[in-house]
Amino acid sequence: MNDTKTKEVILSGMQPTGSLHVGNLEGALRNWVELQHDYEMYLCIVDWHALTAEYQHPEVLKEQIFQMAVDFLAAGLEPEKCAIFIQSDVKEHLELHWIFSLMISVPTLTRLPTYTEKKDTLDSYAFLGYPVLQAADICVYNAHKVPVGKDQAKHIWLANDLAKRFNNYYGPTLNEPEGLFRKIPLILGSDNRKMSKSYNNHLPIDMTEEETQKRIRTFYTDEKKIRRGDPGRPEQCPVFLLHRVYTPNAEEEVAPPCKTGELGCVDCKKKLTDNLNDALRPIRERRTALMATPDYIWDVLTTGGNKARKRAAEVMDSVRSAMKINYRG
Secondary structure, eight states, X not given: OOOXXXXXXXXXXXXXXXXXXXHHIIIIIHHHHHHTTTSEEEEEEOHHHHHHHHTTOGGGHHHHHHHHHHHHHHTTOOTTTEEEEEGGGOTHHHHHHHHHHTTSOHHHHHTSHHHHXXXXXXXXXXXXXXXXXXXXHHHTTTOSEEEEOGGGHHHHHHHHHHHHHHHHHHOSOSOOOEEEEOOOOOOBOTTSSBOOGGGTOOOBTTOOHHHXXXXXXXXXXXXXXXXXXXXXXXXXXXXXXXXXXXXXXXXXXXXXXXXXXXXXXHHHHHHHHHHHHHHHHHHHHHHHHHHTOHHHHHHHHHHHHHHHHHXXXXXXXXXXXXXXXXXXX
């Protein structure tokens, strides 16, 4: 199944939530931009997954997909090097999802984090099968690797397990995907929780520089560092975690004066604001330009969908052949 003459295949995806934030940028996009040069990469905007929560308001998805695609490109993803596409444009995802659903029990699904973390708010049949569709998302491209953080390891395990089960039943057909675990910086939001739109503690990429400054002023800092002169604990401060990403030599330039009390929180936040705005400025400029070219954005998604469909169709032909259900073949 591995062709040594071609690049390995990577699949990753993201739910369309509109414009992205600094946590998305550092937690996924930077990694993807780097990996696109070394792998055959498929990047999926997973609208079917989003429908598990948005099925009553699907009209919001078009704009959210558009905004996400803009941010993908503004961050540096190149459509010539990776396929950026909409999940629902490739129907083979659902076909393999159905086949995989035959091979897993309901009790197994109810033990997975995707279900246990949100079962009190989402209880549909589709939500229960969410991880199986995730596995199909990966395997329908015969992906070798999936770039994720360690917290997503369980989902990769399921994709690997279902591919292995398929191969055991029907003969070697699918790659058994592995996680491509890379060091991802911890990005916390203004309230010291994981940066997330749902917590409204995030730093949107499309914020103006002035809005960024105002938002950073609201960030939680060390509760014991009340005024300038008080010794701080930078390892417990979300502002310092952002410094480690956006301030060169933060461990030498920011941490020591924070610990001694020489650096107050107001000046610390000002320094972070300047560095963060400097880093985001090129992305924001590209974003502004891309927003003025909607036809180009949809063309990128169409082209990416065409490439993804071609790959998925080939894989599903192999799947049907292995199962002896290509009845006219």
